[in-house]
Each structure stands twice: as C-alpha cells, then as structure tokens.
Amino acid sequence: MDGKDLVDFSSRCPAWCVMHGAPDHSAVWHISGGSLLNLAGPSEPQRRESVDVRAALYPADDADAASWEPAVEVAHHLGGRYRVIRLTPAGARRVAELLTRAADHAEAGAG
Ligand SMILES: [Zn+2]
Numbered sequence: 001m002d003g004k005d006l007v008d009f010s011s012r013c014p015a016w017c018v019m020h021g022a023p024d025h026s027a028v029w030h031i032s033g034g035s036l037l038n039l040a041g042p043s044e045p046q047r048r049e050s051v052d053v054r055a056a057l058y059p060a061d062d063a064d065a066a067s068w069e070p071a072v073e074v075a076h077h078l079g080g081r082y083r084v085i086r087l088t089p090a091g092a093r094r095v096a097e098l099l100t101r102a103a104d105h106a107e108a109g110a111g
Helices: 089-109
Strands: 019-023 029-032 035-038 049-059 068-078 081-087
Touching: 068 089, 081 089
Parallel strands: none
Antiparallel strands: 019 029, 029 049, 035 049, 049 068, 068 081
16 A cells, blocks of 8 residues: 555544654554643653643544544653553543542542
C-alpha cells in the first residue's frame, strides 16, 4: 500500500485535530492539542512531573475505514520519561468523577 491509498484527511479531520498520520501506511489516527498540567514537585528537571491530556481517534479494530474509536489519552511525564493511559470517553468521565470525589473528600478531611 502506498500513500495514495490513505484516507483523505481533509474530509474526515475533526475540528480539534492538530496531528494525524499513518506511520506504517496501514492506519490513520487523529490527535488533539494537549492540555498540559505541570504538577508541583522538585525543581530538578529530571524529576519534573506533568500530565498531558489529549483527545484522539483511532480506526476501529474490526471495521471498515469509516469507523473510528474515540479515546482520551492521559500522558504522565516524569523527567524525560512518560507513560500514556488510553481511556474510552466514558472511562475518562468516570475517572474525572472519581478524582473530583477524592479531592472533595481530601479537602473535607483537612477541615
Ligand atoms: Zn486529523
């Protein structure tokens, strides 16, 4: 397969897409700009910590090219390393609820 077989990006790109591609010419994905949150921590660069959240679309595993799987990606950066957690939109909303509840509990506990 060569580049001519790739999906036409311009007609399919969501408004939030800032980057997309088909690294091995077999898949197309779209990803949004990041929302970067720097976390409080040590000032040494190798221990700096941040969280980056992005929206993404990936081709569905078992479907034709018209089918997309939406995802929310949370990247945890620590120094020069990072790890990405990929969630479904429903999973991301659930994590947001749990974080809010935990934050409420922690603040209430602090009196
Ligand atoms: Zn795109």
